[in-house]
Every structure is written in structure tokens, then in C-alpha cells.
Amino acid sequence: MPSPLPVLAITSGEPAGIGPDLCAALPRLDCPVRLVVLGDRNMIAARIHAVEPSVRILDYAVGNTPRAGSLEVLHVPLARPVTPGRLDAANARYVLDVLDRAIVGCRSGEFAGMVTAPVHKGIICDGGVPFSGHTEYLAEATGTPLVVMMLVGGGMRVALATTHLPLKDVSAAITRNLLTDTLRILHADLRDRFGLVAPRILVAGLNPHAGEGGHMGREEIDVINPVLEALRAEGMDLRGPLPADTLFVPHTLEQGDAVLAMFHDQGLPVLKHASFGGGVNVTLGLPIIRTSVDHGTALDLAGTGRADPGSLFAAVGLAISMARA
Missing domain, CATH: 3.40.718.10 (Isopropylmalate Dehydrogenase)
Known part of the structure; x- marks a missing residue:
């Protein structure tokens, strides 16, 4: 039986950046929705172990019930293992796969909206995919002219x-x-x-x-x-x-x-x-709700536990408000 709670998709962003660290802090929030992080399960588990060791991972399923102290993860596999702070163009397609899965879920009604952690435009382009930003990518992916x-x-x-x-x-x-x-x-x-x-x-x-x-x-x-x-x-x-x-x-x-x-x-x-x-x-x-953090990947902070999740928390709160409206 489907969960009565709306589901927000949280894309974990550039895997070498602070996006996974920020996602590890999400269990601190008391939300009237389910928060589901999209990304590589093993990478996110490793980052949680480094920055929020008390958090447990729960594998995503449609009928899940949120559990205190747990982070629900929808697994999207990396192309290559990642080192915090070290960009790898081999994972450029992975970053877009995460976005694509969130878009599909939002358009189908599986997700009430999406919240995006930061990506690195340059490394995606280096990986062979012309990319000028989330905004433009989401417009093209949803067929939105402007x-x-x-x-x-x-x-x-x-x-x-x-x-x-x-x-x-x-x-x-x-x-x-x-x-x-x-x-x-x-x-x-x-x-x-x-x-x-x-x-x-x-x-x-x-x-x-x-x-x-x-x-x-x-x-x-x-x-x-x-x-x-x-x-x-x-x-x-x-x-x-x-x-x-x-x-x-x-x-x-x-x-x-x-x-x-x-x-x-x-x-x-x-x-x-x-x-x-x-x-x-x-x-x-857009035909879907999308909010995001207001900062970049902060490679120097990745995996250190010093990243401030305030902007991600604010983005989640605003997405919830927009979904209710």
C-alpha cells in the first residue's frame, strides 16, 4: 500500500563534492514528507560513515514508512568509485542519470518535487556532455520552451x-x-x-x-x-x-x-x-517543482563534516511549501 506521505526526491549532485555530505544531514529535519536521496548507495553510505555515523540507510521502496535516524536512498550506480574532493569526468553521466531519474519520478507523480544538491558544470562538460546548468537541463528534459x-x-x-x-x-x-x-x-x-x-x-x-x-x-x-x-x-x-x-x-x-x-x-x-x-x-x-541550494560543490569541504546544510534544509522547506500551494 503506497505511503500516504508525499515524497520529495533529493538529488545528491556531484559525488566528489559536498552534496552527499549535505544529504547525510537530512535525518535532522522533522518533515511532513518523505525525503528520498538519489545516488550511489555505497558512496552515500561511505560519506555518511565519515560525517554522520549515526545515520542508517534505508533502501527506497514505494511503500516505505520513514524511520527516525534513517536516510532513504534510491540507488543510482556510479561509473567509477569516487574520492571526496577529486573530480572524475567518468562520473559525468552518473550525475545526469540521477537528475533524469528524479525528473521521471516527478513527471509520473511518484515524487511531489525535486531538490537538487550542487553539480560541477565543468566536469560534466569534460565528460562529453554539453551542460550549462540545472536550469537549462531541466527545461530541455521536460520540453519547456522557457x-x-x-x-x-x-x-x-x-x-x-x-x-x-x-x-x-x-x-x-x-x-x-x-x-x-x-x-x-x-x-x-x-x-x-x-x-x-x-x-x-x-x-x-x-x-x-x-x-x-x-x-x-x-x-x-x-x-x-x-x-x-x-x-x-x-x-x-x-x-x-x-x-x-x-x-x-x-x-x-x-x-x-x-x-x-x-x-x-x-x-x-x-x-x-x-x-x-x-x-x-x-x-x-516547469511542469514540476524544483528547488536547489544556492552554492557550489565546495570540493575542499567534501568528506570533512564541515559542510553547512542550511541551504539544503531551506530548499527542502520551500519545495514542501510550493507542493502544498
């Missing part, structure tokens, strides 16, 4: 119009169609996943001082403003374009429920300064 990356933490929600692009390519990438679709996704998920009846969105300009009336760039005049005006006519509450250097002051932030930044390093440094180690990365627009 997703939106948003980080939550420090009392802020910051979404991005563009993600992992060189700065020189950002202006050309910000088109009217992209901004329109991005804002519609952000507005819909703030309403449907976060329970905000009438979301207020603060939109950053691209240029210093939001273009200074065209003297420091015309993107605000030619692209951003026309989009905001059209979507306001549809009933969206959009403020901006606002100068990014003053958008993040408390007086302005309290007027919105989320910020849309134009590029990665415009919005995320502020949020991470306020919340690093406790922030959450959310992928909006």
Missing part, C-alpha cells in the same frame, strides 16, 4: 531575465518576447506556487540609472518600457524599470514581492550577500 531562474533568501525573491550568459551577450538577448514571457512565468508562479493573489514585481533596468533617459543606453526605452506597459494593461502590477543600484534598498524592496533582474550578476550578489548558506534556487515555469 524557464525562469529565481533565488529566494534574505527576505528577497530575485528572478533573472537572462542566466548564464557572457555579459557582452546580455543586451542582445533581452528582447520584448523574452521579457514578456519571463514576466508572465514569474507572475503565474508567484500566484500559483507561492500563493500571492496579486504579485507585485519590481523590474530592474539594464543600464546604469535605468538608462538615464536614453543617455546611458536605450534598452529601457526600446524594450523594457513597452513590455511593462503592455503587461500592465493585462492587469499585472509591475514597477520600473528601476535603477539597479537603488532597487535593493529596504524602502523599495518592501513595495514588491519579487525583483526581476536583467542578468545574473545584477541581482544575485545582493541576495547572496544577504542569505548565503541559507538561500534557495527555484526554477519557475
Whole structure:
């Protein structure tokens, strides 16, 4: 008989990084759901022995009942044994196999959502698989034409119009169609996943001082403003374009429920300064729920027991909240 509790899939990420260490701390959480870690059973058992020796492994099965002090593991085999802190391109496909299993489970309804530990983009690419990040991979795997990356933490929600692009390519990438679709996704998920009846969105300009009336760039005049005006006519509450250097002051932030930044390093440094180690990365627009930690693989901490699970705990909590909404 299936368990009455919803199941969250936790992908253990890069096996040489701190992902398995963070997963070993999950039994500390008192959750209204089952947490199931996806990864190589022997590798996770070895890491648990090193960092959380009191935790016991329970092999995943659909009808399992959670047990105190246990970590439920869905076994996905490594290609080659791993040493903490030492990357191995031979395991690149393994990392993606773990993600693929979580995606299949979320789409079938086996899992209520997925929470991802950090992966190492470079070593996956070195393994022969072009990979620019979880966000883009999940979009392709679910057939989603556009997703939106948003980080939550420090009392802020910051979404991005563009993600992992060189700065020189950002202006050309910000088109009217992209901004329109991005804002519609952000507005819909703030309403449907976060329970905000009438979301207020603060939109950053691209240029210093939001273009200074065209003297420091015309993107605000030619692209951003026309989009905001059209979507306001549809009933969206959009403020901006606002100068990014003053958008993040408390007086302005309290007027919105989320910020849309134009590029990665415009919005995320502020949020991470306020919340690093406790922030959450959310992928909006997917047909499934996905949250993630806000940090990388921290190879130097792998297997030491010094990794802070705060961001993973926050990502689990937010995924639970989104599933309930």
C-alpha cells in the first residue's frame, strides 16, 4: 500500500563534492514528507560513515514508512568509485542519470518535487556532455520552451531575465518576447506556487540609472518600457524599470514581492550577500517543482563534516511549501 506521505526526491549532485555530505544531514529535519536521496548507495553510505555515523540507510521502496535516524536512498550506480574532493569526468553521466531519474519520478507523480544538491558544470562538460546548468537541463528534459531562474533568501525573491550568459551577450538577448514571457512565468508562479493573489514585481533596468533617459543606453526605452506597459494593461502590477543600484534598498524592496533582474550578476550578489548558506534556487515555469541550494560543490569541504546544510534544509522547506500551494 503506497505511503500516504508525499515524497520529495533529493538529488545528491556531484559525488566528489559536498552534496552527499549535505544529504547525510537530512535525518535532522522533522518533515511532513518523505525525503528520498538519489545516488550511489555505497558512496552515500561511505560519506555518511565519515560525517554522520549515526545515520542508517534505508533502501527506497514505494511503500516505505520513514524511520527516525534513517536516510532513504534510491540507488543510482556510479561509473567509477569516487574520492571526496577529486573530480572524475567518468562520473559525468552518473550525475545526469540521477537528475533524469528524479525528473521521471516527478513527471509520473511518484515524487511531489525535486531538490537538487550542487553539480560541477565543468566536469560534466569534460565528460562529453554539453551542460550549462540545472536550469537549462531541466527545461530541455521536460520540453519547456522557457524557464525562469529565481533565488529566494534574505527576505528577497530575485528572478533573472537572462542566466548564464557572457555579459557582452546580455543586451542582445533581452528582447520584448523574452521579457514578456519571463514576466508572465514569474507572475503565474508567484500566484500559483507561492500563493500571492496579486504579485507585485519590481523590474530592474539594464543600464546604469535605468538608462538615464536614453543617455546611458536605450534598452529601457526600446524594450523594457513597452513590455511593462503592455503587461500592465493585462492587469499585472509591475514597477520600473528601476535603477539597479537603488532597487535593493529596504524602502523599495518592501513595495514588491519579487525583483526581476536583467542578468545574473545584477541581482544575485545582493541576495547572496544577504542569505548565503541559507538561500534557495527555484526554477519557475516547469511542469514540476524544483528547488536547489544556492552554492557550489565546495570540493575542499567534501568528506570533512564541515559542510553547512542550511541551504539544503531551506530548499527542502520551500519545495514542501510550493507542493502544498
